[in-house]
Amino acid sequence: MIPTTPMTPMTPLPLSVVDAEEITTLDDSTAPTTPDGSSSFSPNLRPQDDSSYRSVNSLSTAPFGAAAAAPAVRNVCCVGAGFVGGPTAAVIALHNPHICVTVVDRDEKRIRRWNSKHPPIYEPGLNDILRIARDGSRGCVFNDGPTNHGGSDAIRCETVSPDDRGGRCEGQKRASINSVAARLPNLVFTTDVAKCVSEADVVLIAVNTPTKRRGNGAGSATDMAAFEAVTALVAQHASPGAIIVEKSTVPCRTAQLVQDTLALYRPGVHFEVLSNPEFLAAGTAINDLLHADRILIGSNNTASGNRAAAALASVYASWIPAARIITTNLFSSELAKLVANSMLAQRISSINSIAAVCDATGADVDEVARAVGADPRIGSKFLKAGIGFGGSCLKKDVLSLAYLAETLVLPEVARYWLAVVEMNEFARNRLVSRVLQCLNNTLAGKKVTVLGFAFKKDTNDTRESPALDIIRALEKEGPEEIAVYDPLCTPTQMAEEIGHFAGPGVLRSNGGPVAVYADAYAACQGSDAVLITTEFDEFKNRPVEADGGAGNLEELPPNQNSALDAEDHLSRLNPIPLCDKDCPECQREHLNASTVSYYGTGNDDEHARKARLDWTRIYYHMKRPHWVLDGRGVLDIATMEHVGFRVESVGRRSRLTKSSSPGNHKCW
């Protein structure tokens, strides 16, 4: 899409996820006027005594005390190239062009994807950042008057070094020329863990810490295997004085374990350990990182602990206001992360418990949530009732907190938090019960469609997805077909995960009922009931105005491709790295380009956007009586009923309870 408004020559590469505040910062990093003032100036070229470098002195008003003279951070290594490690490292690199950021992982395939056009995770805005920090950008020279994109005033040059600034391009007068220096890549993805750890001033440990599956504490304690293994590796390879940071969510007092491990492998060598938990959420990771509410840093309350905290704070201070950087002691920081997730989960369970009351009384849970959330002491966020929370973290962190309470011999506390998980399961089960109730208690010979496989919208993360539980429960009822569709998960990914979770025998390819689709309409064709299990905007049917503008196609999240590539009028971007032959995203793009698809044009150059479902089209290809079960409260029921659908929605106006007598609410 070519912007119609003229850009001044110094306009940086546009970054769609960045707002005005960030544009100022990004401007700094991508469109310098002098080498010294440029934050895109190569770290390798930057002199050690550079006075513009942000040191502890610039943080003197932050709560680190006068003694907190921080060492300069030049090299950050993040171990774990997952949902947290990749995006976090990318944003750190974007805003700290003087720091070399490496992301290391033992998973070669994952690293190859991070080094390609299609990274292993989908996050809106992520690719734009990778295109700058990972790939670097070329310098260019142009006319210093206002110029139109792609207009004849724009002069393209392959490379411009800082020394070329003010240099001449053919046919232009020297006085009218401006230039933007190249930005060197400062974000590297690699499998060379030992080397990168050994070169780092700061090592972030961002590996998975799932719930333990077997042995003591199975089902609630945290499985620390990956974290422990990486800690041992780091202890062996880190350079003396390196700052070791827990980025993973870990049980309270893990920092002691890290310190013990370091002492075991490197007796007599000093390392500081920090806790710096991450609060980003899937689907909004880049926005959350760019606009973090808070950065939490836990440290030892010693002079060197404070210095280490100040050094890490200096990395974030490149884009986060100092007032949002909170420092605590190590264990408070670790515990605060568990508590934050547990309290978010608790709110969802609270509103889901009320949804059940609404179903039984005729109250509407959205109306109740709105009325209750208007009280600023309660707040309106995280009160969306539905089929409960999924994802790799909320449940595991509530369980981890409950386990901690148990080990501290606080059974009342443990029971309190376990009830949050119990209520979440209740919410899932209620949707399955209602499907059965709608379909006369049998799925034999019937087709049910599940729309949404990811655990929430705008992500392809399917860990602990409610859809998986629901598919497994429906499969037990012996349906003819369970059709599954998701706008962001590839059919291959869905088939693999369903096979892994419910057994390969459930898949259609193996004679089972579960079929995965790349097209929503094909998935709904001939269906007896369509279930909405993820709150993707694409599934909504609300008119634009009723949705506060979010119904506009332009408002929908972009696909996986970088918006920058489409808007690179000065040819500043380096060539896009290629993908491996088996890249699932390339396969899907190919499929979309060759079929009539729900996915717009399938043309990534056009930065294709996803369109909303045409529910009327679905209506005409479904079986009567056209049941739609909205497990996420995304549909406007009146509009759907106007088309002719029968709609059931968790905690909202129910046909079933309307016709039931008071007290006869057991099945839902």
Ligand SMILES: NC(=O)C1=CN([C@@H]2O[C@H](COP(=O)(O)OP(=O)(O)OC[C@H]3O[C@@H](n4cnc5c(N)ncnc54)[C@H](O)[C@@H]3O)[C@@H](O)[C@H]2O)C=CC1
């Ligand atoms: N997913 C999310 O949205 C959030 C997750 N967290 C926490 O962050 C941590 C990481 O979570 P995710 O990024 O989701 O996990 P993930 O599973 O996506 O990524 C972890 C990565 O660590 C790598 N790894 C494991 N052992 C390794 C080893 N020995 N050497 C090198 N690499 C190794 C894995 O190959 C994997 O790529 C967890 O503690 C999680 O609770 C915190 C906030 C948000």
Ligand SMILES: O=C(O)[C@H]1O[C@H](OP(=O)(O)OP(=O)(O)OC[C@H]2O[C@@H](n3ccc(=O)[nH]c3=O)[C@H](O)[C@@H]2O)[C@H](O)[C@@H](O)[C@@H]1O
């Ligand atoms: O530690 C983590 O991993 C992260 O866990 C959650 O983030 P995430 O699980 O990615 O996503 P959420 O937005 O919290 O949604 C979790 C689940 O709750 C559901 N949800 C959310 C909000 C709501 O009102 N109702 C509701 O059912 C979502 O659909 C989703 O299934 C937290 O929100 C993050 O702050 C935290 O960093």
